[in-house]
Amino acid sequence: MGKNLTKRSEDYSKWYNELVVKADLAENSAVRGCMVIKPYGFAIWEKMQAELDRMFKETGHQNAYFPLFVPKSLFEAEEKNAEGFAKECAVVTHYRLKTDPDNEGKLIVDPEAKLQEELVVRPTSEAIIWNTYKGWIQSYRDLPLLINQWANVVRWEMRTRLFLRTAEFLWQEGHTAHATKEEAVAEADLMNNVYATFVENFLAVPVIKGLKTESERFAGADETFCIEALMQDGKALQAGTSHFLGQNFAKAFDVKFATKEGKQEHVWATSWGVSTRLMGALIMTHSDDQGLVLPPNLAPYQVVIVPIYRNQEQLDAISQVANEIVNDLRLHNVTVKFDDRDTHKPGWKFNEYELKGVPLRIGIGPKDLEKRTVELARRDTLTKEFVAKEDVVDTVVQLLKDIQENLYNKAKAYRDTHxxxxxxxxxxxxxxxxxxxxxxxxxxxxxxxxxxxxxxxxxxxxxxxxxxxxxxxxxxxxxxxxxxxxxxxxxx
Amino acid sequence: MGKNLTKRSEDYSKWYNELVVKADLAENSAVRGCMVIKPYGFAIWEKMQAELDRMFKETGHQNAYFPLFVPKSLFEAEEKNAEGFAKECAVVTHYRLKTDPDNEGKLIVDPEAKLQEELVVRPTSEAIIWNTYKGWIQSYRDLPLLINQWANVVRWEMRTRLFLRTAEFLWQEGHTAHATKEEAVAEADLMNNVYATFVENFLAVPVIKGLKTESERFAGADETFCIEALMQDGKALQAGTSHFLGQNFAKAFDVKFATKEGKQEHVWATSWGVSTRLMGALIMTHSDDQGLVLPPNLAPYQVVIVPIYRNQEQLDAISQVANEIVNDLRLHNVTVKFDDRDTHKPGWKFNEYELKGVPLRIGIGPKDLEKRTVELARRDTLTKEFVAKEDVVDTVVQLLKDIQENLYNKAKAYRDTHxxxxxxxxxxxxxxxxxxxxxxxxxxxxxxxxxxxxxxxxxxxxxxxxxxxxxxxxxxxxxxxxxxxxxxxxxx
Missing domain, CATH: 3.30.110.30 (C-terminal domain of ProRS)
Structure with missing residues (x-):
C-alpha cells in the first residue's frame, strides 16, 4: 500500500506540492493563486494562532480589527511602502454587478457603479492603521500603543505555491507606537524573539535571528529583524519579520504626541508579522518520503488508536481497552483519536496516519488483549515497541516530549552542518x-x-x-x- | 463629571452611535462604510468567537478557510444567490497600481493589469465553497461534511451603522453537505438552536426562533431559520440565520455522491452565520443612559478595582489588599483589572468603567482598610453595598451570576410585554x-x-x-x- 508520494531526493519541490495536498492540508482553488486551507491544515494553523495569541497578550498586546480596504490616497501616503507594494495590489474599482443585457443569466460589472476612489485590498495594513492611530494618540499617556490584528492580506504574486507564496494569505500583523526610538527598537527586537521562541518550541524549527540588509528590508522600515530557517533541500525560508519603522509612518500620517514636557513629537513605530507561510516551514523541515511529520506541540491529534480485529466481538473488547486509554490520555492533556471506523481497514489507516504525520500510533489487536500490551509506533523514527497497558500513559507522555525534542535536534543538526x-x-x-x-x-x-x-x-x-x-x-x-x-x- | 451621552429617550439612534464610540468599541474608518473594531470591542467579539467555536466543535464541525475572492463565473452559477448579492458587490478588476506619469508620487490603476475575469469580494461563500466541495464529495462516506469558516465579508451597503450594517463585517459561516433532505433540515434547525442558546446564555438576549417568509429568505435558500431579538426602542433585530439550501448549490455546482446502493444523487446543503452585528444586539439590549451594560459572560473584565487614596502610603496599603482580592478572584476564574494608574482620579475611573459597562466595580479607600470592607457597585442596577473583605470573593461570584440572570430577565420582561x-x-x-x-x-x-x-x-x-x-x-x-x-x- 503506497502513498504515491514523489521522493524528496527525486524532486523536492514536487514532493512538497504533493504532500500538502495528499496530507489534506491545503489545495489550490478556482481563484488564481489563492488556496483553500482544509480542516486538517487549518487545525494546525489554529494551534499556531492560539499559542502566538497567548504570547502576544502576555507581552501586553491587544487585538483589534482594521478595514480590508485601503483608499488609494492613503495607500500612497508613505512613499516607500506604496512603491514596494503597488506592483502586486488587488484593486477594487466597482461596487455592483448587473445583469448582462446581451446575455441573460450572466453578470457584468455595472459601469455606473464605479468608485470615486479606488480601494486597494490590504497587502499589509500600516497605511490604514496609522491613519487611524492619528485619532488615538494625543499624549504620552496614550503610549505605548500595542496592537495586533489577525487578518487576511492579498499580494498579487505571479508564481504561487501552497502556503509558501499565495495571492491571499492569513497572518497576524502587530502595529505599535512608542514615545522613543529606543522603546520602538526594543519592541521590534522583543517580538522577533517571541517569534524565535515560538518557532523553535512549537514548530521545532531552529532559527537564526538577524537583521536584513537595506535592500531586503520591508518597504518603509528603517530596520528589519528576522528569523531565518533552513529547509531540507538547503534553501532558506524567512519565518518571521519584525520592523522598526522609525518615524516614517508617523510623519506620513502626521501622528504626533505631547511629551510630559508639553512638546509635540512624532511617534516611533514597529510592525511585525508571521503568516500561513509558517505551515510551509513546518512541513518542509520535518517531513519525509512517507509523508508529513508533525511535532506533538502542533499536531491536531497527538495520538491515534487503531483497532485490529476480525469480528464485532474482538472490536468490542478492543474498544473497551482503547476507551480506557483515551480517557487516561485526555486526563494528561494528550489529544487522541480512536479511529474505529469500519469503512477502512487497519492497513489503510496506518498508511493514512503516517501520511498525516500523527506523532504516535497505538495499534491494539486480539493478541495485545491477551498479553495486556499495545503496539506503539513513532512517526518521527518509524520505530515500534510493545508497551504494557498500564505503562501506556506514562510512555506516551514521555515519548511526546522526546519526539518534540528529537525533531528540533535533528533539524538543528542539519542546519548546523549546513x-x-x-x-x-x-x-x-x-x-x-x-x-x-x-x-x-x-x-x-x-x-x-x-x-x-x-x-x-x-x-x-x-x-x-x-x-x-x-x-x-x-x-x-x-x-x-x-x-x-x-x-x-x-x-x- | 458627565459622559455627554445623548439620552435614549431623546434620540435612541444618536445614543447608540455615541455609545459605540465613547465606550471604545468601534469607530468609522477612512473607508466608506467600513469600521475599525477597537481593542475593547474586539475583546468582546473574541469572547463570542471562543464560545461559538467551542459549540460548533462540540456539534462535530471543523474549521477551514476558503478564498476571499469569487470569480464572476462561479459567483453567477447559483442564479438566485447571485441576483440577491450582485447589487452590493465589491469587484476587483485590476492587480497592479503604477506611478501616475502626469503626477509623480501619485499612483493610478495600471490599465495593463486588468484581470481577464473580475473577482467578487465574497459577500458570502456558498459559491466558492460549493465549487470546492465538488472535489471533496464522491461517496456517502464523505458525508456529512460539517465545516465552518471565520472570515470577513463585504456587502456594499448604502446606509451603514457601526456593527449593525457595515460594508465589511466579520462573521462565521457554516457550510454543510448531507446525504438526505431530513439530515440537512435537522442540521439547519440544530444550528439555529445553537445560536439561540448562545445568544440567550452569553449575550443575555432573549430570542424568538422562527422561519422566514419566502421574500425574507436568504437568496438561494429553500428555508431560512432565524432568531429574532427586540431592542429597547421597540425595533427587532435578526441575530442569526440558518439556511436549508435544498439541492440548489449542489445542482449549480454539480456536486453528487454515490449512495450505499451505488446511485448518484445531488447532496443536500445548509449554511448558517452570525456576525459582528451581534455586538449591536448586545449593546442595544442592555445599555442605559450612563453607558454600556455588559453581561458578565462576555465582559472583557468582569470586575475592576479602583483605589481611592491621597498619598503613596495609602496606595501601598490599598494595593496589598487589592492584589489579594485579584489573586483570589482569578483562582475563581473571575477576570479582574486593578486600575492603579496615577494619571487619572478615582472619579474619572468610576465614570469610565460605568461607560464601559464593567459588571462590578470594587472601590477601596483608607476607611475601608480600617473597617476591613470594600465598596461593591453593580453596573446593571447602579446599586452599591459594603462587603467584608473576607466575603468579597463569594459575593462577587454570586453577583456575577445574578447580573447575568437579571439582564436576561429584564430584557425578557421587556420583550414579552412588547x-x-x-x-x-x-x-x-x-x-x-x-x-x-x-x-x-x-x-x-x-x-x-x-x-x-x-x-x-x-x-x-x-x-x-x-x-x-x-x-x-x-x-x-x-x-x-x-x-x-x-x-x-x-x-x-
Whole structure:
C-alpha cells in the first residue's frame, strides 16, 4: 500500500506540492493563486494562532480589527511602502454587478457603479492603521500603543505555491507606537524573539535571528529583524519579520504626541508579522518520503488508536481497552483519536496516519488483549515497541516530549552542518551548488555587490546574524574590506 | 463629571452611535462604510468567537478557510444567490497600481493589469465553497461534511451603522453537505438552536426562533431559520440565520455522491452565520443612559478595582489588599483589572468603567482598610453595598451570576410585554407607532400582502415562530383566511 508520494531526493519541490495536498492540508482553488486551507491544515494553523495569541497578550498586546480596504490616497501616503507594494495590489474599482443585457443569466460589472476612489485590498495594513492611530494618540499617556490584528492580506504574486507564496494569505500583523526610538527598537527586537521562541518550541524549527540588509528590508522600515530557517533541500525560508519603522509612518500620517514636557513629537513605530507561510516551514523541515511529520506541540491529534480485529466481538473488547486509554490520555492533556471506523481497514489507516504525520500510533489487536500490551509506533523514527497497558500513559507522555525534542535536534543538526564559511567567490559558488545551505561570507556592505551576487548565483543575504562576531576580512566578491560575515542562501 | 451621552429617550439612534464610540468599541474608518473594531470591542467579539467555536466543535464541525475572492463565473452559477448579492458587490478588476506619469508620487490603476475575469469580494461563500466541495464529495462516506469558516465579508451597503450594517463585517459561516433532505433540515434547525442558546446564555438576549417568509429568505435558500431579538426602542433585530439550501448549490455546482446502493444523487446543503452585528444586539439590549451594560459572560473584565487614596502610603496599603482580592478572584476564574494608574482620579475611573459597562466595580479607600470592607457597585442596577473583605470573593461570584440572570430577565420582561396581538390593520398601525415591538397578527400567506404592509408601515414579517399555535383567523390586511399569526416589526 503506497502513498504515491514523489521522493524528496527525486524532486523536492514536487514532493512538497504533493504532500500538502495528499496530507489534506491545503489545495489550490478556482481563484488564481489563492488556496483553500482544509480542516486538517487549518487545525494546525489554529494551534499556531492560539499559542502566538497567548504570547502576544502576555507581552501586553491587544487585538483589534482594521478595514480590508485601503483608499488609494492613503495607500500612497508613505512613499516607500506604496512603491514596494503597488506592483502586486488587488484593486477594487466597482461596487455592483448587473445583469448582462446581451446575455441573460450572466453578470457584468455595472459601469455606473464605479468608485470615486479606488480601494486597494490590504497587502499589509500600516497605511490604514496609522491613519487611524492619528485619532488615538494625543499624549504620552496614550503610549505605548500595542496592537495586533489577525487578518487576511492579498499580494498579487505571479508564481504561487501552497502556503509558501499565495495571492491571499492569513497572518497576524502587530502595529505599535512608542514615545522613543529606543522603546520602538526594543519592541521590534522583543517580538522577533517571541517569534524565535515560538518557532523553535512549537514548530521545532531552529532559527537564526538577524537583521536584513537595506535592500531586503520591508518597504518603509528603517530596520528589519528576522528569523531565518533552513529547509531540507538547503534553501532558506524567512519565518518571521519584525520592523522598526522609525518615524516614517508617523510623519506620513502626521501622528504626533505631547511629551510630559508639553512638546509635540512624532511617534516611533514597529510592525511585525508571521503568516500561513509558517505551515510551509513546518512541513518542509520535518517531513519525509512517507509523508508529513508533525511535532506533538502542533499536531491536531497527538495520538491515534487503531483497532485490529476480525469480528464485532474482538472490536468490542478492543474498544473497551482503547476507551480506557483515551480517557487516561485526555486526563494528561494528550489529544487522541480512536479511529474505529469500519469503512477502512487497519492497513489503510496506518498508511493514512503516517501520511498525516500523527506523532504516535497505538495499534491494539486480539493478541495485545491477551498479553495486556499495545503496539506503539513513532512517526518521527518509524520505530515500534510493545508497551504494557498500564505503562501506556506514562510512555506516551514521555515519548511526546522526546519526539518534540528529537525533531528540533535533528533539524538543528542539519542546519548546523549546513552553515559553511567560504573565503572566495569560487568556493561560494561551489558550496552553493554542491551543498546548499547558509554560506557565511564577508561582504563589503554595498547593495551593488549584494545585487551582483544575487544576479550571478540567485543567493541573497538572508541576514546579518544578531550574535555575529566581528572579524576582519575582505568581501567574497569585491575583495573590499569587511568587518563581519553575513549569511547568504537561496531562499523560498 | 458627565459622559455627554445623548439620552435614549431623546434620540435612541444618536445614543447608540455615541455609545459605540465613547465606550471604545468601534469607530468609522477612512473607508466608506467600513469600521475599525477597537481593542475593547474586539475583546468582546473574541469572547463570542471562543464560545461559538467551542459549540460548533462540540456539534462535530471543523474549521477551514476558503478564498476571499469569487470569480464572476462561479459567483453567477447559483442564479438566485447571485441576483440577491450582485447589487452590493465589491469587484476587483485590476492587480497592479503604477506611478501616475502626469503626477509623480501619485499612483493610478495600471490599465495593463486588468484581470481577464473580475473577482467578487465574497459577500458570502456558498459559491466558492460549493465549487470546492465538488472535489471533496464522491461517496456517502464523505458525508456529512460539517465545516465552518471565520472570515470577513463585504456587502456594499448604502446606509451603514457601526456593527449593525457595515460594508465589511466579520462573521462565521457554516457550510454543510448531507446525504438526505431530513439530515440537512435537522442540521439547519440544530444550528439555529445553537445560536439561540448562545445568544440567550452569553449575550443575555432573549430570542424568538422562527422561519422566514419566502421574500425574507436568504437568496438561494429553500428555508431560512432565524432568531429574532427586540431592542429597547421597540425595533427587532435578526441575530442569526440558518439556511436549508435544498439541492440548489449542489445542482449549480454539480456536486453528487454515490449512495450505499451505488446511485448518484445531488447532496443536500445548509449554511448558517452570525456576525459582528451581534455586538449591536448586545449593546442595544442592555445599555442605559450612563453607558454600556455588559453581561458578565462576555465582559472583557468582569470586575475592576479602583483605589481611592491621597498619598503613596495609602496606595501601598490599598494595593496589598487589592492584589489579594485579584489573586483570589482569578483562582475563581473571575477576570479582574486593578486600575492603579496615577494619571487619572478615582472619579474619572468610576465614570469610565460605568461607560464601559464593567459588571462590578470594587472601590477601596483608607476607611475601608480600617473597617476591613470594600465598596461593591453593580453596573446593571447602579446599586452599591459594603462587603467584608473576607466575603468579597463569594459575593462577587454570586453577583456575577445574578447580573447575568437579571439582564436576561429584564430584557425578557421587556420583550414579552412588547408582543402585541392585533385584530385589524388600524390596531396594527396604532400599536406599531405608539408602542412598537412585535405585532402578532394573522397574515394571508401572500408576498403581495406582506409587501403592501411593508410599504405602508415599514414593518416586515420577522418570522413565523417555530412554536406557533394553529389558530383560525383572517388576515389583518386582506381579510383572507389564515391559520396562524406571524410576527411583524420594524427592524434593524
Amino acid at each position: 552553515i559553511t564559511e567560504v573565503q572566495n567567490f569560487d568556493e561560494f559558488k561551489d558550496i552553493l551548488e554542491s551543498k546548499g545551505g547558509f554560506i557565511s561570507a564577508h561582504w563589503d556592505g554595498t547593495a551593488e555587490t549584494e545585487n551582483k551576487i544575487k544576479e550571478l548565483t540567485k543567493a541573497t543575504i538572508r541576514c546579518i546574524p544578531l550574535d555575529n562576531p566581528k572579524e576582519d576580512g575582505s568581501c567574497v566578491y569585491s575583495g573590499a574590506p569587511s568587518t563581519q560575515r553575513v549569511l547568504f542562501a537561496k531562499a523560498y | 408582543i402585541t396581538e392585533v385584530q385589524n390593520f388600524d390596531e396594527f398601525k396604532d400599536i406599531l407607532e405608539s408602542k412598537g415591538g412585535f405585532i402578532s397578527a394573522h397574515w394571508d400567506g401572500t408576498a403581495e400582502t406582506e409587501n403592501k404592509i411593508k410599504e405602508l408601515t415599514k414593518a416586515t414579517i420577522r418570522c413565523i415562530p417555530l412554536d406557533n399555535p394553529k389558530e383560525d383567523g383572517s388576515c389583518v390586511y386582506s381579510g383572507a383566511p389564515s391559520t396562524q399569526r406571524v410576527l411583524f416589526a420594524k427592524a434593524y
